[in-house]
Amino acid sequence: MMGFNGFFFEFKFWCDFQFFLCNMQSYVKMIIEMEKAVSAENITYSYNKKLAVDHVSFHIDKGEILGFLGPNGAGKSTTLKMLVGLLVPQDGKVSILGMNTSKELKKIQAQIGVCFEEKNLYEEMSAVENLKFFASLFGVRRLDVVALLKKVNLSVEKRQKVASFSKGMKQRLMMARTLVNYPKVLFLDEPTDGLDPVSARAVRDVILEEKGKGATIFLTTHDMMEADKLSDRVAFINDGKISVIDTPENLKHEHGKRILRICYRLDGGVREEELSLEDKDMSKRIDEISSKYSILDMHTEEATLEDIFIKFTGRKLVG
Amino acid sequence: MSISRILSIIKRELSLGFRSPMLIFALVLPLILTAVFQLIFGGLWQQKPVLAIYDIGDGIIVSELEKNKAVEFIEVDSEDEILNLIEAEEVDVGVIFPQDIEDLLKEDKEVILKTYVDGEAYAKDRAIIAATVVSALRKIAPEGPEVDFEQILLGEEMGLSILEMMLPLLVLYSVLAGAFLGPAILLVGAKEKKTITALLITPSSKAEILTAYGLLGGVLAVIMGIVILLLNGGWTQPLLMILLLILSSMFMVELGLIAGLAVDDINVLFANMKLFGILLIAPELFIIFPKWPQWIAKIFPTYYFMHPVLRISIYGEGFAEIGWELLVLLGFIVLFFIPIPFLAKRLGK
Numbered sequence: 265m266m267g268f269n270g271f272f273f274e275f276k277f278w279c280d281f282q283f284f285l286c287n288m289q290s291y292v293k294m295i296i297e298m299e300k301a302v303s304a305e306n307i308t309y310s311y312n313k314k315l316a317v318d319h320v321s322f323h324i325d326k327g328e329i330l331g332f333l334g335p336n337g338a339g340k341s342t343t344l345k346m347l348v349g350l351l352v353p354q355d356g357k358v359s360i361l362g363m364n365t366s367k368e369l370k371k372i373q374a375q376i377g378v379c380f381e382e383k384n385l386y387e388e389m390s391a392v393e394n395l396k397f398f399a400s401l402f403g404v405r406r407l408d409v410v411a412l413l414k415k416v417n418l419s420v421e422k423r424q425k426v427a428s429f430s431k432g433m434k435q436r437l438m439m440a441r442t443l444v445n446y447p448k449v450l451f452l453d454e455p456t457d458g459l460d461p462v463s464a465r466a467v468r469d470v471i472l473e474e475k476g477k478g479a480t481i482f483l484t485t486h487d488m489m490e491a492d493k494l495s496d497r498v499a500f501i502n503d504g505k506i507s508v509i510d511t512p513e514n515l516k517h518e519h520g521k522r523i524l525r526i527c528y529r530l531d532g533g534v535r536e537e538e539l540s541l542e543d544k545d546m547s548k549r550i551d552e553i554s555s556k557y558s559i560l561d562m563h564t565e566e567a568t569l570e571d572i573f574i575k576f577t578g579r580k581l582v583g
Numbered sequence: 584m585s586i587s588r589i590l591s592i593i594k595r596e597l598s599l600g601f602r603s604p605m606l607i608f609a610l611v612l613p614l615i616l617t618a619v620f621q622l623i624f625g626g627l628w629q630q631k632p633v634l635a636i637y638d639i640g641d642g643i644i645v646s647e648l649e650k651n652k653a654v655e656f657i658e659v660d661s662e663d664e665i666l667n668l669i670e671a672e673e674v675d676v677g678v679i680f681p682q683d684i685e686d687l688l689k690e691d692k693e694v695i696l697k698t699y700v701d702g703e704a705y706a707k708d709r710a711i712i713a714a715t716v717v718s719a720l721r722k723i724a725p726e727g728p729e730v731d732f733e734q735i736l737l738g739e740e741m742g743l744s745i746l747e748m749m750l751p752l753l754v755l756y757s758v759l760a761g762a763f764l765g766p767a768i769l770l771v772g773a774k775e776k777k778t779i780t781a782l783l784i785t786p787s788s789k790a791e792i793l794t795a796y797g798l799l800g801g802v803l804a805v806i807m808g809i810v811i812l813l814l815n816g817g818w819t820q821p822l823l824m825i826l827l828l829i830l831s832s833m834f835m836v837e838l839g840l841i842a843g844l845a846v847d848d849i850n851v852l853f854a855n856m857k858l859f860g861i862l863l864i865a866p867e868l869f870i871i872f873p874k875w876p877q878w879i880a881k882i883f884p885t886y887y888f889m890h891p892v893l894r895i896s897i898y899g900e901g902f903a904e905i906g907w908e909l910l911v912l913l914g915f916i917v918l919f920f921i922p923i924p925f926l927a928k929r930l931g932k
């Protein structure tokens with residue numbers, strides 16, 4: 265028979281156990297949160313009643329690159345501006361490095377780097393002057409400007425004003441400026457938009473180098489090749505809503521159909537045929553073709569992110 | 584608030600030198616205006632006041648006055664000649680020295696000097712002439728002559744030179760150029776070029792950015808205010824004048840920040856300036872036309888800056904007379920601070 269003491273002991277045990285469980289839960293939650301460099305919950309923004317971002321939620325793990333892929337006007341820049349604290353979300357919340365943007369914005373901003381879509385450099389100043397000025401605002405006393413310019417592959421005359429820079433040079437300087445405070449999280453708004461292949465490559469190299477050093481990166485783009493190449497995960501955004509977030513591989517694997525393309529000679533001309541790799545009758549058809557005609561070329565093709573984007577949103581990325 | 588960040592922002596603007604439109608407005612505009620005013624209304628190399636003397640006695644006074652450099656003389660032989668010269672605007676003041684003046688002075692008796700004054704002669708010139716005459720008489724009667732000027736005014740009384748009348752406007756413009764246009768141009772420019780967003784994602788807060796712009800414009804305005812007063816001969820009572828310049832610069836900085844926050848386009852800023860400028864300079868009209876009801880001038884906030892400038896620099900009044908006007912100005916400074924934090928919320932959106 266259980267005496268009062270026994271009952272009390274059991275009761276206390278259960279209380280302690282519950283307490284332990286609760287703590288455990290929040291402890292685990294905290295660990296998960298700590299792994300997240302950026303998290304957005306239901307963030308929403310409209311410009312004078314025009315809904316630009318509609319209850320969007322996602323997170324970025326530490327050291328991860330999230331590609332934010334969407335056509336013009338999808339809400340990429342608006343999302344980025346909410347993340348970095350330029351716009352205050354009308355609903356939802358953002359936390360970066362475990363801090364809430366509505367409470368500790370300036371502390372957050374000290375640790376992030378932002379590369380804007382507009383090239384908002386001081387045009388009347390030189391590259392070095394621009395970098396030194398921003399470094400001073402971040403309280404960075406000793407900035408190795410030469411190393412930074414080399415890193416973004418920008419060679420300029422010391423006194424040359426930014427106004428005389430080409431688009432690609434300006435963009436590289438924008439990247440260099442993003443890095444003056446050795447940020448832990450980077451927010452890059454279409455950093456390769458409109459650049460020639462060499463400049464674009466220079467910028468992409470910097471992005472990968474920063475990732476290699478452990479930086480977390482939020483990268484908006486409407487270039488699906490870029491998103492595919494650079495991102496650990498991509499998010500598709502259209503009309504202010506995210507339709508899917510996953511790794512490029514998973515997306516292609518799950519949602520794209522892989523095909524086999526065969527070219528063969530037929531009646532003096534060339535004929536091309538597409539066969540689905542998932543089709544059971546595929547090998548039968550190949551046998552048929554190879555026995556009747558001479559095959560000129562045969563290769564498999566993977567679906568592109570673009571195809572999957574169209575599948576999800578019914579809309580093309582560009583145009 | 585970080586002082587080092589505020590200084591960084593100020594230093595950046597200053598390092599641009601004359602590549603900065605803000606600095607051009609703050610520094611060059613007041614000097615150009617002074618040059619224009621001086622050219623139109625004369626003054627920088629203003630002529631000495633001219634005094635006509637009719638000495639009935641033996642000329643001892645004339646030889647004494649000749650040693651003086653502040654006033655130019657014309658010696659005449661009759662009272663009529665004085666009247667003619669004043670009518671021809673060749674002379675500001677004419678004095679008649681009686682025959683027995685030397686004796687009167689030596690006997691310590693009161694000397695009455697019949698004096699003709701041109702109504703259009705400036706208050707300043709009249710004062711210089713009176714002081715010159717008295718000091719010449721003192722040479723003869725070191726004990727201190729008792730002199731009474733029996734004044735006869737010819738023509739309509741004017742008193743202030745046009746340049747003196749324009750002085751408050753000129754100082755207002757120099758304060759306006761630095762303290763109002765400075766922060767407004769910096770803010771609107773930063774918004775147009777989007778550099779403001781680059782600033783806003785650094786640890787510098789909106790308050791720091793606005794303080795930097797305001798401080799830069801305000802300090803330049805005070806400095807240029809002093810320079811303009813010096814150039815135009817209005818620099819008296821330095822402490823009181825600096826206090827007045829600081830208060831009016833603060834007020835203008837607030838207006839500049841409000842305009843800069845509210846307007847997004849530099850052309851709109853200048854278009855509104857024309858309209859708005861009339862309100863700012865309205866009190867000047869009441870200085871030029873003293874017969875207009877003066878209470879109307881007191882409705883305009885800039886009255887509490889322009890009126891004290893005139894009273895201090897021309898009439899030599901002190902804190903006792905214009906102190907309350909400074910208090911009103913302080914009240915406006917408090918009042919116009921209120922909208923700034925609200926307007927600042929728009930910044931960067």
Ligand SMILES: Nc1ncnc2c1ncn2[C@@H]1O[C@H](COP(=O)(O)OP(=O)(O)OP(=O)(O)O)[C@@H](O)[C@H]1O
Nearest residue numbers: 311314316334335336337338339340341342343932
């Ligand atoms: N300042 C603004 N005022 C009003 N509407 C705006 C403003 N900025 C963006 N929008 C609207 O909000 C929507 C989302 O714009 P946003 O700039 O976020 O798109 P985006 O994905 O960055 O496009 P892009 O690829 O062209 O940069 C668009 O419909 C746009 O027209």
Ligand SMILES: [Mg+2]
Nearest residue numbers: 340341342381
């Ligand atoms: Mg955009």
